[in-house]
Amino acid sequence: MSNEDDPQPPSRNDQVAALRPTYQADLADGLDRFFEPRRETCPWCDSPRLKTRLRTKDLIQHKPGTFVLDRCEDCRHTFQNPRLSPAGLEFYYRDFYDGLGEKQLGNTFAARTKMYEQRAESLLPHSPTPKNWLDVGTGHGHFCESARTVYPDTTFDGLDFTDGAELAEQAGRVERGYRGSFPELAPGLSGHYDVVSMFHYLEHSTEPERELAAAHQAVRPGGHLLIEVPDPDSRYSRLLGRWWLPWLQPQHLHFIPVANLRRRLTDLGFTVVAEQHAEPHDPVDLLAGTWLALDTAAPRDNLPWLPKPPSGLARTGRAAVLIAGIPALLLGTFLDRFVVKRLSHRLRVSNAYRLVARRD
Structure with a gap:
């Protein structure tokens, strides 16, 4: 039986508000310290023949930054370049597996x-x-x-x-x-x-x-x-x-x-x-891809690495985008589980x- 005097855990908004000053202090000096110098050779085979494969953002937590994946033209190893520094690893992992x-x-x-x-x-x-x-x-x-x-x-x-x-x-x-x-x-x-x-x-x-x-x-x-x-x-x-x-x-x-x-x-x-x-x-590729696109298109949720909480209008707009995307999410789930899954290796999409x- 719970004790009425037991303190209630803080709400998510309270947690975000408590974390915001620390995140804003972390971001005050920019993002350069979160990255090591760019590599000119492949970390797997040391070849200098590198080609950019992808430029993207943090599509999960929506923390600031642009991230580049290069591929070696000789051994085909793909790697983040420039790679996160120890400070960057700490910053971008924080509140993903722990905390929030x-x-x-x-x-x-x-x-x-x-x-x-x-x-x-x-x-x-x-x-x-x-x-x-x-x-x-x-x-x-x-x-x-x-x-x-x-x-x-x-x-x-x-x-x-x-x-x-x-x-x-x-x-x-x-x-x-x-x-x-x-x-x-x-x-x-x-x-x-x-x-x-x-x-x-x-x-x-x-x-x-x-x-x-x-x-x-x-x-x-x-x-x-x-x-x-x-x-x-x-x-x-x-x-x-x-x-x-x-x-x-x-x-x-x-x-x-x-x-x-x-x-x-x-x-x-x-x-x-x-x-x-x-x-x-x-079997989650189409569902996850649809969700990532919707979550990127919709106004952001309340996150401590943003300077302030979203307005009521922004929250309403986000909800509207996500609701409109439900049919696409359901279709992605159906295709992932009942169509692609049994053919994944044959189609080479594993x-x-x-x-x-x-x-x-």
Whole structure:
């Protein structure tokens, strides 16, 4: 029974108002400090043959800034250029997975039980009874909680550079939650795990090659590494352009073609035993693209990185745009789930790929 004297949590508008002075102070000196110097060579193969693939805005949080993705003309690696600096990473991640965004994102991740179970099941043909498993980029540990139904005798640990790993341990979703950088923590985990998984983690990494080397260190010989990342060769990446959700700027820093990742894993001493495209496809592209376009066209919501709250007229206009877009959202949902999903690999629109690799 609740106590009438218990303080009520602050409303969202109150939270935004409390955060606005800090954000305005952060923005007072401009955005330059949020970016590193522009690269002149590919971070994957060091080729100087770069071509701009996309210019876009922050279409999710609507924080200020323009973000550029370049593609290497030799190895086809796509990367953010200029890349976010440490200050930029802190600024653009803030209130996405935590703070203002924590509840909404937590509910979204918690509702994806079936997808998490399917990810775990992809390892069954190669390792049906792993003793222990480290999920890197675990967030709040929802994957580990779901994967335990597939592997009830496996011990799941989680690692994340946010406090999500610690919260996952407190909630009992992981046995041990490590907070910090995987490459820095890997020496203390050397040869400890039967399985290391990285689901939609490498694209967030500033140096994905160091993360792969850390995985090789943490997986014991004969153990397995599972990787799932956005597929930059998806036809949707071209057809939808800036409205393709997996671009997720400015958070996603690297987009690795599957052939590049296979070669790098082989060089490290892994053998790729499975490659999947249809299975990891998340049927949301048309729905998400429509939502991003509507959300960009509509007047902004109350956000602390804007200098003041929107007027009543602006809020009414936003509601009108979103209501008018409902038929398009419903059509996108129908096409995603009932038309494109079963043909995603044949049409080459799968938005992700998954590799299973065994450490030799």
